[in-house]
Amino acid sequence: DADVTQTPRNRITKTGKRIMLECSQTKGHDRMYWYRQDPGLGLRLIYYSFDVKDINKGEISDGYSVSRQAQAKFSLSLESAIPNQTALYFCATSDLGGSQETQYFGPGTRLLVL
Amino acid sequence: SQELEQSPQSLIVQEGKNLTINCTSSKTLYGLYWYKQKYGEGLIFLMMLQKGGEEKSHEKITAKLDEKKQQSSLHITASQPSHAGIYLCGADHGSARQLTFGSGTQLTVLP
Numbered sequence: 001d002a003d004v005t006q007t008p009r010n011r012i013t014k015t016g017k018r019i020m021l022e023c024s025q026t027k028g029h030d031r032m033y034w035y036r037q038d039p040g041l042g043l044r045l046i047y048y049s050f051d052v053k054d055i056n057k058g059e060i061s062d063g064y065s066v067s068r069q070a071q072a073k074f075s076l077s078l079e080s081a082i083p084n085q086t087a088l089y090f091c092a093t094s095d096l097g098g099s100q101e102t103q104y105f106g107p108g109t110r111l112l113v114l
Numbered sequence: 115s116q117e118l119e120q121s122p123q124s125l126i127v128q129e130g131k132n133l134t135i136n137c138t139s140s141k142t143l144y145g146l147y148w149y150k151q152k153y154g155e156g157l158i159f160l161m162m163l164q165k166g167g168e169e170k171s172h173e174k175i176t177a178k179l180d181e182k183k184q185q186s187s188l189h190i191t192a193s194q195p196s197h198a199g200i201y202l203c204g205a206d207h208g209s210a211r212q213l214t215f216g217s218g219t220q221l222t223v224l225p
Contacts (some may be wrong), residue, residue, distance in 0.1 A: 041217060042217040090156060090157065105156040105158075108154070
């Protein structure tokens with residue numbers, strides 16, 4: 001079984017709709033991240049959480065919100081989806097250990113906003 | 115991110131050929147990560163480099179870190195179709211352990 005899972009894997013929605021992307025992990029990591037990937041722009045950080053009570057904005061948080069329901073769950077919401085939020089969304093986890101942390105990624109959610 | 119430049123953006127090679135992908139940072143590197151992404155899939159961690167001059171290998175993939183140049187290179191020897199995908203570098207610039215990613219290199223290996 002995958003350590004980091006994302007649901008749904010694909011989603012088509014209409015402009016103005018509210019949608020939620022979910023991420024679950026079984027790695028026992030404290031840190032979780034949401035990224036979006038657009039062609040030619042690489043990965044950009046939306047939000048991150050270092051533990052259940054900690055939420056931080058990333059590079060491109062406008063139009064998004066998150067909820068850290070438990071150590072294992074981190075969800076991303078688009079309150080009112082717009083077409084330029086069409087992208088591939090990744091959740092990642094990492095653990096504080098040593099001087100460096102490796103981030104482990106989920107399989108991604110492909111979102112299309114019409 | 116402009117803080118992290120990858121080159122080339124895309125690369126097409128014949129099976130069996132060697133190739134190199136570069137990742138250059140405009141800021142001090144505290145750690146440099148290499149990931150591979152296949153279409154429709156998530157990112158697979160390949161290796162992490164931390165110290166200047168460090169070199170790591172995984173099967174036929176070798177990565178080096180030149181701390182002075184703030185650059186890392188990923189070298190694939192005797193490429194195979196299974197090496198095809200998008201290679202991304204991610205940098206720790208010392209900002210609360212967040213990673214900044216390059217825009218990726220699309221590698222195609224022709225059989």
